[in-house]
Amino acid sequence: MAVQLQACDPVDRGARKEDMMVGVMVEDERAALAGHLRAVAERRDKAAFAALFAFYAPRVKGYLIRQGCQPAQAEDLAQEVMAAVWRKAGLYDPAKAEASTWVFTIARNLRIDAIRRERYPQVELDDGARELPDDRPAADDVVSTGQRARLVQRAIATLPPDQAEVIRQSFFQDKAHTAIAEDLGLPLGTVKSRMRLAMIKIRAALGEQEP
């Protein structure tokens, strides 16, 4: 966030609320990242890839270290993730996912491949999930993809501590809900309901109604 703040000219933004300002900047940056991904996919554009690398490689490495990776392995994996971003750029569809979400899933899968020495089951593009009949509006009809990231970020930042904690343990400590319940000495149902409440808040922030 600090990096993104430095990249803007605060005078230029006048009287906007600070969070709006951050949101606008993040969306500009995000549009640039999506554009770089397209340039890599369509033209194998090395300069665009260098820009993606500058943004994502240190974040992927930092995320992996936070998950407990040794720095040398995190460095190796971060490079491997970026190489996969280059190879798979043509599969990225900005209408379906945020660029950061897409990079996150690549990093998640490669990390598990490396650490467990087995493949994390994943859904490939041609597996057809997205082709199923679905009466909900397409994700990018409700909120544009760049806006989506900001809304999710803000929803996460405002979760109550007990819900934020289960999210933290899931994503940074590699614990399934069952392991979190054991770890916190809580009934499984309590952990499951915290996760459900967190997901409801995030979906609500995205303008989705619960059935």
Place this chain on the structure above:
Amino acid sequence: MTYHSVKTSPPNHHASDALLLSYAAGALPSGVALAVAAHTTLCADCAHRAAVAEDIGGSLLDRAEPAALCPDALARTFGRIEAPEATPPPRMHDVPPHLAGLPGPLRAAVNALPDTRWRLLAPGIRQIDLNPGARGGGSSRLFRISPGTTLPHHGHAGIELTLILQGSFTDEVGRFQVGDLAELEDDVVHQPIVDSAEDCICLIATEAPLRFSSLLGRLMQPLFGL
């Protein structure tokens, strides 16, 4: 007998938010993750909720504390890109015709197996073990169960998921049809009975070995190897 998926109405039994969140985070054992991934290829609702859960990961990545890379990391990455791709793990064989209609993530798992024949386990029950080495302590197996057959009573520790791929069964919780995901709570003892006219084919994935509670179950446990 050939597996054929019959596209019916959307599933009635779904993955919980907790399960989808753990899947998105990369925190599930592979067998259980396999059942979740396969369900999302059959269920638009769970595919969508999994995508929202993955957005959490994207958001956390966005805000991750950047860690400096080696000065030549970009050049090294271009080196990796230009190097011939690491050869994919040897493909034992293509998915055999009797399993060709399986959801994508399951086809990938079947692809990696040396042996994809149904093995008779008990009268009316056949299986294909998708995780023969039982790495990670959990299990994932395809079962093919004849109409009217009851699976032995069992309890279990941790997550147990059953994904119906053909036919249907009924247990204490309800009726489960193609695409449905049964997510059992810890310590629930259950006894599914196949109530379809055709064989029921399902994926059963567990986080920990199953514990059969009946005498029959105990006798069968070595057979199941669960």
